[in-house]
Amino acid sequence: MKKIHLLILKSFIRPFIVTFLIVMFVLLMLFLFKYIDDLIGKGFEWYVILKLLAYQSAVQISMAMPLSMLLSSIMTFGNLGESYELVAIKAAGISLRKAMTPLFVLVGLFSGGAFLFSDYILPVVNLKMGALLYDVRIKQTDFLVKPGVFNNTIPGYSIRAKGKSKDGKILYDLMIYDHKSSSTASNVLLAKEGYIYNSPDNNTMILKLKDGVRYEDSRARNAKVYNPRQQFTRFYFDETEQKFDMSAFEWKRTDENLFKSHHMMLNLKQLKYYTDSNAVQMDSLRNTVFREIKSYYYYFNDYYKPKDSIQSVPLSPVNYKESFAEVIPLDKRNMAISNATNQMRYIKDVLNIKANEDTFYRDKDIRYNIEFQRKFTLAVSCLLLFCIGAPLGAIIRKGGLGLPVVMAIIFFLIYHIISTVSEKSAKEGNIDTFWGMWMAIFLLSPLAIFLAYKAATDSALFDIEQYRLKAEKVWSWFKTKLGSRNRQTEQPKSHKSLQDDYTLSP
Template identity: 65%
Template sequence: MKKIHSLILQAFIKPFMVTFFIVMFVLLMLFLFKYIDDLIGKGFQWYVILELLSYQAAVQLTMALPLSMLLSSIMTFGNLGESYELVAIKAAGVSLRKAMTPLFIVVGLFSAGSFIFSDYILPVVNLKMGSLLYDVRKKKADFLIKPGVFNNTIPGYSIRAKSKNEEGTVLYDLMIYEHATGGSANNVIFAKEGYIQNSADNKYMLLELKDGVRYEDSNVKDAKRYDPRQQFTRFRFKETTQKFDMESFQMGNTDKELFKDHHQMLNLRQLRHYSDSNRVSLDSVAKINSVESKRYINFFANYYQENKPKTINTKIKLADIEQEYMRRSAISNALSQARQIKENADLRMNDYQFFAEKDIRYDIEWHRKFTLAVSCLLLFGIGAPLGAIIRKGGLGLPVVMAIIFFLIYHVIATISEKAAKDASLTPMWGMWMAIIVLTPLAIFLTYKSTSDSALFDAEQYKNKAEAIWKKVVGLFNKKKDKATLSS
């Protein structure tokens, strides 16, 4: 028995590791394609890209682990079935269920580890990745001069060079416009040559200009109005240095405290705490709206009651008011109060919807912590019996079957989660819908694999179809014979 278990474990671990790294590589490439515009041309150091990819690899674990579990289980039992090793195991008196026992233990450990990961590690990773990705997307592209084209990336300046050297550090025939007042170009610099270098702290770009002239408009009172007596100043220089602030080109370090209360950055204990606080706010908005509405109704009832008793009758009728002018006044005031109540309710509605959406997101994230672990067990429960049934190894048919079933799971999970976010489904049903739908399929496939059913045998279905066709033709011929005899 131990040798059989060791054989099955060895047959499972290798495909699992291979498929896991392949799936992770594909998902990381999709991430790079998605954010390629935010990464190219900004001069990031290699360790920034590596840090971002490492965080993304941890985030994509929630998708890579179930998919690799499904694919590797199909490949493992497909290889064992194709090489008739499953037949040998059953001939030795070991049922498929007993042979799969060590794999269920291993997958159970993976599921428990994924739950711990999603509860303790994933929120921290989401927090760090969210802040880093925010800084990456906010950073401007590197300063780059193209010959003959004005560059406006530095705030307050427009720079153009007719040509530059191969390294791009020396610019020729420079023209620099300064927009100091935010309006028209007040100062202009021309230079035959300019050498670019960064300051020691990389906060400034230094442009050493040679053989040039600087034109300045002095005493500018109104840039929109022409003044023929406006003063004009010209400076000639052999060498001068122009300093440009490059702070907007540096990647900032956003405070992670800004993102810490996001639902994806919280563990189970924090989700419960924030969810309780959010529901208190949600209830307070509803109570405030209810109290204000009752205050208007009580005021109206008290105003039109005769003798004004201590107990207010909120069911007063219009017919109880005898004077005609009082009835008209009551109708006018009632319409005014109804509009006021509606306006107050509309104002409160935005706050109520905000807290209601946060409550849904907290519940969805709470259930997500558990669905990752259960999805690993479910997809293994589908993949292992499916591989034993199709009895095909390698990366051909198993990959096709794995993609089909994973797409079914992913589509159901995505649609139901979106429905939960839109409040069409409760968060519990939205997050567990895919598991609930596919669990009977896993049970059915397990039953078919233990009973040696040829579920995907095309010859079997062909024979059954021929038998059904013969039976239909036979019934048709009998009816035809009866009709002939009766005539």
């Protein structure tokens, strides 16, 4: 391998690693901002948050890889162009295409690895991530009493304390509403002080109360029996204990097998299997529709014939004077209309139910096909964005994190917007799933070819001075044409005036 190839590889790998880590950090921060309310105040251990971030990092590779590929390629060839190293390479008789050959091989390896990652690793990571995130989101917030605010996190109780100690273990001026037995708070407990501690197995929270009173409405427990002597009970106590079941706050892991059939948790082989199974179910559903409603179609000439003769019944629609009911005898007309209405209502209900089921299976088929195509578009998008970024960096000839970052963001946003809009259209069934997932790649491939051609021919595509000079030339040409046209329009007028003067002279 030539030294030039090693130089280009080293110039590419370091920016790629740096930009990949930066993009991954930004995406993780966006993930934390999105789910910050589901993570704070629930008492998770540090390794649970770390595991969640690790899974999310693997999931975000599908977006971080193409963006970092685009940004690093622009920075690499922008730095080489700014330091005139590309000029030296071309002066040595090596074309830009030959100099970029090792990078094409490296990017091809990255793309192949991205495909294998999306097919074998990403479904497993999505499964782990989805199950863990589901358990994190449904876990209740830990019990925390704020002074002067009712706390309803414990099922069946509402607790308020006017004050608490610095360590949060002692509560002052407590008020506890117990509404487990009914929707109304029929049991109220007041205490001047309460001490909180947990049971040895941490499944029960014990609140040791001092100097309080308990009010209980006995009618709420046995409202059917009227007892005029015992309608309201009041208990005074010097010290008592109130126990609260904390099983609702225990973090329990959900079985991951419940999420295995989701389209994001499947590889290519599983997606093919689920797609075929879904197609069989959809065909079976569509084939059973006519068989279910066939028995509810009747022909009037088979059931409502006049008794005298068949010929007296006009069967042709052109002979009907007012409505179709004219062909039915008067004694059977009401019954026929009632039966037809009931049968029509039943057929309509059956068709609505079958239509909803068909829509469900059709949406599943679309999601499976979209996920199937996504396995390939991730790898191809890395190649495409590299083919855009490398010639673009050679054209702009600017390194660092200034103009390359701006150009990378612009082109990545174009790619991301096109892919997002087309994928949404595919999910809604407006276009085919193949075109929905490959639309951005097909539209930007001519741009990559155009930029590669301009970079190979040393075109100053983004040179503002060049466009300024061209604009000045166009303006000067326009001024010249305008001046010549004015002279041509003025010349006939002067000639005519001379002729007028000649005819008027004696």
